[in-house]
Amino acid sequence: MSVRCLALMTEAFGCRGGIQEFNRHWLRALAAQSGVEVQALVTRGEAHAEPGLKQQVASPGRLGYALAARRAVRRFAPQVLISGHLSLLPLVAQLRGRSALWQQLHGIEAWNPPAAKWRRYGMHDLQLVSAVSRYTRRRFLDWSALPEHRVRVLPNTLREDCSPASDRDAERLDLLSVGRLNSAERYKGHDRVLEALAEIARSSPQVCYRIAGEGNDADRLRRLAAELGVAKHVEFLGAVRRPQLLELYRSARLFVMPSTGEGFGIVFLEALACGCPVLGLAEDGSVDPLSVHSGAHVIDSSTNLAAKIIELLKTEAPYPDPKEVWRRFGPQPFRSQVATLLDQVLTA
Amino acid sequence: MCGVNGIVAYHPSAPPIDRDELLRVRDAMRRRGPDGKGAWYSPDGRVGLGHRRLSMIDLSDAAAQPMVSANGRYVLSYNGEIYNYKTLRRQLLESGAALQTHSDTEVVLELLARDGVAALEQLRGMFALALWDRQERTVLLARDPFGIKPLYYEDDGWTLRFASQVRALREVVRGTGSPDPAGLAGFLLLGSVPEPHTLHSGTWCLPAGHYLRCGPGGAEAPVRWSREPAPPATRSDLKTALHRSVVAHLTADVAVGVFLSAGIDSTVLAALVKPHVEQLRTITVGFEEFRGSPADEVPLAAQVAAALNSEHQEHHYQQTDFDRDLPRVLEAMDQPSIDGFNTWIVAQACARAGMKAALSGAGADELFQGYPSFRDVPRWRRRVAPVGWIPGLGGVVRRLAGPLVEALGWSPKAAGMLEYGGSLSGAWLLKRGLFMPWELPRLLGPELAREGLKRLGLESRLASATRLAETPAGQVAALEQQFYLRNQLLRDADWAGMDHGVEIRLPYVDRVLQRELGAARYTKQDLFAVAAADLPGALGQRPKSGFGTPLGRWRGHPGPQWARGWAADLLAGLGPERDQFPVRG
Numbered sequence: 037m038s039v040r041c042l043a044l045m046t047e048a049f050g051c052r053g054g055i056q057e058f059n060r061h062w063l064r065a066l067a068a069q070s071g072v073e074v075q076a077l078v079t080r081g082e083a084h085a086e087p088g089l090k091q092q093v094a095s096p097g098r099l100g101y102a103l104a105a106r107r108a109v110r111r112f113a114p115q116v117l118i119s120g121h122l123s124l125l126p127l128v129a130q131l132r133g134r135s136a137l138w139q140q141l142h143g144i145e146a147w148n149p150p151a152a153k154w155r156r157y158g159m160h161d162l163q164l165v166s167a168v169s170r171y172t173r174r175r176f177l178d179w180s181a182l183p184e185h186r187v188r189v190l191p192n193t194l195r196e197d198c199s200p201a202s203d204r205d206a207e208r209l210d211l212l213s214v215g216r217l218n219s220a221e222r223y224k225g226h227d228r229v230l231e232a233l234a235e236i237a238r239s240s241p242q243v244c245y246r247i248a249g250e251g252n253d254a255d256r257l258r259r260l261a262a263e264l265g266v267a268k269h270v271e272f273l274g275a276v277r278r279p280q281l282l283e284l285y286r287s288a289r290l291f292v293m294p295s296t297g298e299g300f301g302i303v304f305l306e307a308l309a310c311g312c313p314v315l316g317l318a319e320d321g322s323v324d325p326l327s328v329h330s331g332a333h334v335i336d337s338s339t340n341l342a343a344k345i346i347e348l349l350k351t352e353a354p355y356p357d358p359k360e361v362w363r364r365f366g367p368q369p370f371r372s373q374v375a376t377l378l379d380q381v382l383t384a
Numbered sequence: 385m386c387g388v389n390g391i392v393a394y395h396p397s398a399p400p401i402d403r404d405e406l407l408r409v410r411d412a413m414r415r416r417g418p419d420g421k422g423a424w425y426s427p428d429g430r431v432g433l434g435h436r437r438l439s440m441i442d443l444s445d446a447a448a449q450p451m452v453s454a455n456g457r458y459v460l461s462y463n464g465e466i467y468n469y470k471t472l473r474r475q476l477l478e479s480g481a482a483l484q485t486h487s488d489t490e491v492v493l494e495l496l497a498r499d500g501v502a503a504l505e506q507l508r509g510m511f512a513l514a515l516w517d518r519q520e521r522t523v524l525l526a527r528d529p530f531g532i533k534p535l536y537y538e539d540d541g542w543t544l545r546f547a548s549q550v551r552a553l554r555e556v557v558r559g560t561g562s563p564d565p566a567g568l569a570g571f572l573l574l575g576s577v578p579e580p581h582t583l584h585s586g587t588w589c590l591p592a593g594h595y596l597r598c599g600p601g602g603a604e605a606p607v608r609w610s611r612e613p614a615p616p617a618t619r620s621d622l623k624t625a626l627h628r629s630v631v632a633h634l635t636a637d638v639a640v641g642v643f644l645s646a647g648i649d650s651t652v653l654a655a656l657v658k659p660h661v662e663q664l665r666t667i668t669v670g671f672e673e674f675r676g677s678p679a680d681e682v683p684l685a686a687q688v689a690a691a692l693n694s695e696h697q698e699h700h701y702q703q704t705d706f707d708r709d710l711p712r713v714l715e716a717m718d719q720p721s722i723d724g725f726n727t728w729i730v731a732q733a734c735a736r737a738g739m740k741a742a743l744s745g746a747g748a749d750e751l752f753q754g755y756p757s758f759r760d761v762p763r764w765r766r767r768v769a770p771v772g773w774i775p776g777l778g779g780v781v782r783r784l785a786g787p788l789v790e791a792l793g794w795s796p797k798a799a800g801m802l803e804y805g806g807s808l809s810g811a812w813l814l815k816r817g818l819f820m821p822w823e824l825p826r827l828l829g830p831e832l833a834r835e836g837l838k839r840l841g842l843e844s845r846l847a848s849a850t851r852l853a854e855t856p857a858g859q860v861a862a863l864e865q866q867f868y869l870r871n872q873l874l875r876d877a878d879w880a881g882m883d884h885g886v887e888i889r890l891p892y893v894d895r896v897l898q899r900e901l902g903a904a905r906y907t908k909q910d911l912f913a914v915a916a917a918d919l920p921g922a923l924g925q926r927p928k929s930g931f932g933t934p935l936g937r938w939r940g941h942p943g944p945q946w947a948r949g950w951a952a953d954l955l956a957g958l959g960p961e962r963d964q965f966p967v968r969g
Contacts, residue, residue, distance in 0.1 A: 170541040178562060178585060181839055185605045189541035191397050324542075327399055369396030376601045 039382065041066055042112050042135075043076040044105050044128050045120030049091045050081030054192075054302055055142050058168070059120055061193050061367070062140070063089055065374040072378070076120075077101075077108050102127055109133065116381055122146055122155075129158020136381045140190065141167040143299015143321055147175040156180075163384035166190035166377055168300040169321030186384075188377055191324055192302045193370035197278070200311025200358055201286035210244050211236075211345065212288035212312070214281065214303045215295075217251035223297030225317070226257055232342035233266040239346045243269055248284060250275045285310035290348055294341055298322045305365050308332060308356045315348060328364070331356025386449070387413030387436035387882075388461040388535070389547035390514050392523050393429075394600055398542035400429035405556050409545075410434030412552035415716070416463075416882040419443075424450035424459050424516075431516055431523070433461040438885055440465060440636045440741060447487030453497045454482055457519050460493040463548055464511030464533045465889070467632035472506060501526070501595055504609050508632060508896055510889075512590075514546060522599040529610035530893050531579065531592025531870045534718070534878055538587050539603040549718045549879070550582050550589075561585055565828075567719075569836025571955075572827060575722040575818040575947060576872035580606070581840070582719060592870055622906060623914045629897040630656045633743055633889045640889065641665040641739040643730050644696070646684035648912045649745030649754070651923055653891060654692055655915035657743065664694040667737055669730045672702035673934040687920045699733030706938045716883035720954035722818065722947045724876030726933045728883060735884035746873045747892035750864040751901065752911045753857055757815045757864065762856035764801070764811040772806020779803055782822065795945065796823065808856060809846035812863045818951055869893070 043066075048059035059076075067074045067088035076091040079101050084091040094104035109117065109131045117135035119128040122145050128137060139162050146167065150156055159180060165187040167173035173187050180187075215224045229245060236243050247257070247270065254272060261270045276284065285291065291307035291314040304314045304325035313331040316322040326332045335344050363369070389409045391401040406423060414421075417436025424433045435449040450461045466472070469488035472495060477483060481494050488509075495503035496515050501524065510532035515524040525546055527535050536553050537546040547553040567581035579589040590596055593610030596603055634640050634657065642654045644666040658664045666689050670682035682698055689696035713728055727744075734742050749755045772778060782799045789799045800820050804810035813820070821842075824833035849866045850859035874893070881888040891897070912924045936946025939953060 167541065173541045174586060183605060184539060184586075184588075185603060187541075188602055189395060189397070324397070329399065364397045364399070372396050372600075380601050 039069075039072045039116065039378070040112055040114040041072060041074045041116040041118060041378075042108055042114035043074065043118040043120055044108075044124050045076055045118075046079050046124070047081050048076055048078050048120075049084035051078075055121070056081075057195075057302070058140075058142065058192055061370060062120075062190070062374065063091070065367075065371045066378065068371055069375055069378060075108065075112050075114075077105055105131055109135070116378070122150075125159065125162075126154060126157040129161055132158070132161065136163040136384060137161055138163065138377070138381045139165045141165060141172050141176055141299075143168055143172050144297055146172055146299075149179040162186065164188065164377060164381040168192060169298075169324045171321040171323055172299050188380070190373055190377060191365060191370075192300045192305065193365055193367055194302075194305055194309050194361070196367070197282060198285075198306050198309035198358075199282075200309075200355070210246055210288045210290075212246045212248065212284055212291045212307070213293050214248045214284070214291070214307075215293065217247070217249050217253040217257060219251075219253045219256070221251070221297065222253065223295055223320075225294035225296070226253075227260065228294045228341055229292055229345075230257065230261050230264055230266060230270065232345060233261075233269055234264055235342035236345050236349070237266060237269050240349055243349070244271055245269055246271045246273055246284065246288070248273045248276045248281060281306075282310055285312045288312045290315055290345065292316075292345060293322075294335075294337075295322060296320055296337070301325050304332070305361060309358045309361045311355050311358060313348065313356060315344065325365070328356065328360055330360060386438050386463040387416035387434075387548045387552070388449075388463045388512065388514055389413065389434040389552065390461060390516075390523065390545070391432045392516075392544040392598055393431070393542065394521075394544060394598060394602055395542040396600075398430075401425070401432045401543070403432060406432040406434050409547050409552045409555050410436060412555045413547065413549055413882075415885060416548060418885045420445075420448055422448050422450055424452070424461075426516070426518070433459055433514060433516060435461045438740070438882075438887060440638055440887060442485050442487035442489075443637055444485070446485045447489055449489055451489050451493055453493050454484075455497065457517060458493060458497045459516040459518070460489065460496070460513060462489055462492055462511060462513040463535075464509060464513070464528065465635070465887070466492060466507050466509040466511065467635050468506075468508040470635070496524075501609055504595065505611075508894070512548060520599065522597055524595055524597055525590055526595035526609065527590050527592055529593040529895055530865075530874065532874050532878070532890060532893060534875065535590045536582060536587055537590060537596070537603065539598070540586070541602065544598045544603050546590075550584065550587060551718050553587060554584065561587075563832075564839075565832050565836035566839035568828065569824055569833065569840050570842070571720055572819045572824060572951065573813070573817050573821065573840075573842060574867060574871065575951065576875060577719045577721075578840070578842075578845075578867065578871045622901065622910060625897055625900045626652075626656055626891070626914060627660075629891040629894045630743070631660055632894070632896075633891040634660055636741055638740045639665065641667055641734060641737070641742040642694075643734070643742050643744045643888075644668045644685045644689060644694075645745070646681035646688070646923070647745065648908050648923060649748035649752075649892070651685075651688045651919055652748075652911055652915045653743055653745050654688065654694065655918040656891075658692050658694075658918070664692055665737075665739065666692075666694040666696045667699060667730065667733050667739070667742070668696070669699045669701055669726070669733055671934055672700060673937060679932060684920070684922065688923070691918060691920055697733070697737050699729070699736070701729050703934075703938050706935075712883070714954070716879055717954070718879045719875065720951070721872055721876050721879075722951050722954065723872050724880050725935055727876045727888070728880035729933070731881045731884040731886045731888065734886045739886065741887040741889060743889050743891055744877060745892065746877060746888075747869060747890050748908075748911065750861055750869050751892055751898065752906050752908045753861070754908050755860075755864060757812060758857055758860050761808060761811045761815055761860050764805045764814070765808050765856075768802060768805035768811070769807075772802055777802060778806070796820070807847075808859050809843065809850060809863065812860060813842070813846060816863075816868060818947055 047056045074089045094101040114135050119125050119139045261267045285307045291312045294317045296319045299321045301322040307314050315333045318334045326334045413436050417438045419439045420437035422435045433450040466488040469491045473491045510528045512527045512533035512535035536550050562585045564585045567577045567583045570578040580591050594606040596606045644650050668685040674680040781802045785799045804814045849862050853859040853862045877888040941949030
């Protein structure tokens with residue numbers, strides 16, 4: 037018997053970004069299950085098809101998306117209706133019919149209750165909620181009061197192209213951060229690293245802090261680097277393409293992102309899989325990728341960041357063992373978890 | 385009677401279990417099991433079970449835990465006593481099982497291996513257990529039908545952790561997380577934390593009579609395995625039924641004593657035990673502050689002991705003892721309870737007297753209508769119901785009458801008589817509640833109070849508890865059993881006994897007995913009549929007093945409202961966790 041899953045999402049194939057990538061992995065993992073047929077309806081992107089999986093792009097605008105979603109539900113008659121973002125839940129719940137509902141939580145959008153009550157519509161009809169990290173799950177449970185057994189964890193997974201450098205340069209002193217430089221996402225902690233950089237440079241004069249990513253906060257960060265007198269130690273790389281990003285991971289001495297707002301923090305995993313040690317805070321979803329035993333370093337926000345980075349640059353810290361990263365966060369455990377969750381939503 | 389714990393890393397992204405963590409949590413429960421300790425790990429490092437042992441039956445090392453089943457498929461870590469284990473053992477042997485020990489642990493393990501969760505129905509006694517199925521990669525957690533033995537768990541989305549004590553479970557995360565608003569509200573309303581809540585968000589008590597499975601998908605919802613006992617078709621002979629329960633509860637390879645007060649429950653218990661032991665051993669606690677007053681239990685208990693020719697010990701306790709012991713009690717009290725200090729003192733006396741196990745009369749008041757609530761609650765409802773139905777009237781009266789009630793020095797609960805007294809469950813809450821719902825915003829702040837009351841859903845739970853009872857007395861009995869007995873008396877018997885390595889056994893809290901007698905069909909006079917010939921006649925005339933302590937006086941909370949002050953002391957005494965519970969005075 038085939039199982040039809042219809043995913044209502046903002047974006048998946050044909051768009052860049054962490055959520056979009058997660059959605060692609062998720063859809064493919066669903067389609068990889070035996071007897072499962074998957075359709076996705078997205079707001080942006082491009083039509084896409086591969087065995088067992090089809091993506092359609094709705095007409096522009098909210099009304100266009102809602103009408104397209106309604107048509108898709110009627111035509112496809114899914115057993116499982118997936119809401120790819122919490123903001124879509126009211127629409128998904130409205131269209132559910134006899135379908136089982138599965139909601140994915142990506143991070144910060146699920147940490148606090150939506151201000152408007154109507155945005156919680158359908159919350160208690162959900163058969164299954166999967167959160168990207170344990171932290172996001174806990175934050176969601178704290179306000180939603182859903183039974184815990186209906187809220188599971190489906191973490192991010194890696195692309196197959198992540199791999200360590202074949203030869204490692206022990207002398208490298210580069211620090212690396214990767215992430216959007218948006219004023220709304222200052223929680224990522226670029227400011228904290230810049231503030232620590234003067235002290236780090238006194239200890240390691242050759243240090244270079246590379247910042248990959250673009251956004252409306254980049255100019256402010258450049259000014260901040262200048263004000264702090266560390267501009268010569270900072271390199272703003274802007275948006276980087278995937279091959280360059282992987283090389284950056286492979287060549288960095290330490291990936292550092294003292295963020296307090298990550299739903300998960302896929303960049304930590306990517307860096308680890310590329311053989312780069314990582315440093316982050318234990319205050320958000322980053323706790324999950326930072327739980328990798330080799331190469332992941334965790335501090336709390338009261339720890340002196342500069343001192344910790346100096347310590348890690350000076351110590352011959354062991355390079356991460358990518359095997360553990362793949363064993364826990366690779367495509368195989370991801371597919372296995374999707375299978376478990378699909379089974380749960382179908383039997384709920 | 386022991387301590388169990390475990391860690392199951394079920395999610396593929398979870399790291400292997402931390403063995404140090406397993407041992408730290410296990411050894412945080414060392415007082416529960418001073419006689420031995422054990423740990424079992426799965427070869428892939430994804431599962432660990434821990435055990436602290438207080439040996440009662442088959443004291444040999446062969447009965448150590450965690451124990452692996454004969455077929456190698458199951459691993460058990462279990463806390464409790466199964467009083468019919470000899471019968472079950474014989475049945476297992478007849479069905480071809482090859483048993484290696486004389487312990488009840490092996491019987492429980494092989495029964496579960498053979499019958500699955502259906503085995504739970506066959507067990508007479510108290511238990512909390514964890515069974516790992518190596519083939520299905522599933523752990524089963526289960527608790528006895530009354531909830532005598534506790535079991536707490538946390539599922540963080542990757543890993544399931546469980547333990548016999550909340551504080552042990554939180555050993556590795558102490559001071560983190562947030563309070564469970566429902567647990568906090570429940571404690572303030574009832575004086576103990578009602579299951580399935582604890583004071584900590586994400587930490588749950590497996591409800592009494594439930595099991596829970598955790599497989600590759602994580603912990604599932606708890607499932608009730610224990611059926612409500614059907615009302616008995618005919619009355620069993622009370623004396624015979626009680627004797628049978630007492631004999632069952634004496635099953636042990638160590639001597640079992642009796643907690644003796646001057647009340648009917650424990651004196652009848654002692655009289656019932658006497659014919660079944662070589663030498664009856666009893667113990668009584670007396671308080672200096674009560675000496676010479678009607679509250680002093682020592683003289684009458686001594687008369688009973690003399691009449692029963694018991695080897696009797698008196699344990700005298702006073703303010704200086706309390707001042708010395710308070711820090712230890714606050715440390716031992718797993719979840720706050722306003723009513724466990726008395727049990728802790730008598731367990732201390734037992735341990736000092738060299739007793740490892742003792743019978744307690746707890747549970748008799750629920751079974752034999754011993755509490756004043758059996759009289760007052762139906763009466764209040766009868767009087768208030770004719771006007772209490774008018775919407776909004778009760779709230780208005782309560783708000784208007786509140787200041788007057790306060791000025792008169794009455795219990796603040798009195799103002800809510802019209803609002804709550806019209807229903808049986810509301811009247812019971814008035815009678816038994818510590819604080820009332822309208823007081824919580826003042827204590828917790830409006831937001832936490834609102835959330836706590838909403839999540840606790842106390843009114844619907846109280847109403848639901850009474851649905852199967854046919855008479856008002858039966859309804860009160862159901863409320864007393866499902867709230868006061870389960871969440872307070874049984875929890876207190878566990879943590880207080882375990883802090884001294886003393887197993888407290890409860891012959892009145894017995895499935896077979898309750899099935900034979902039915903709830904609230906007999907009275908205390910019926911109970912007294914069972915052993916009246918052996919006991920001083922003055923006992924039958926003594927008014928109900930309960931096992932009180934001068935705790936309010938010791939803590940400087942005089943008057944009838946002392947428990948409210950004590951509740952605040954308890955929350956403040958939660959050590960590093962206390963900042964999470966900012967209760968306002």
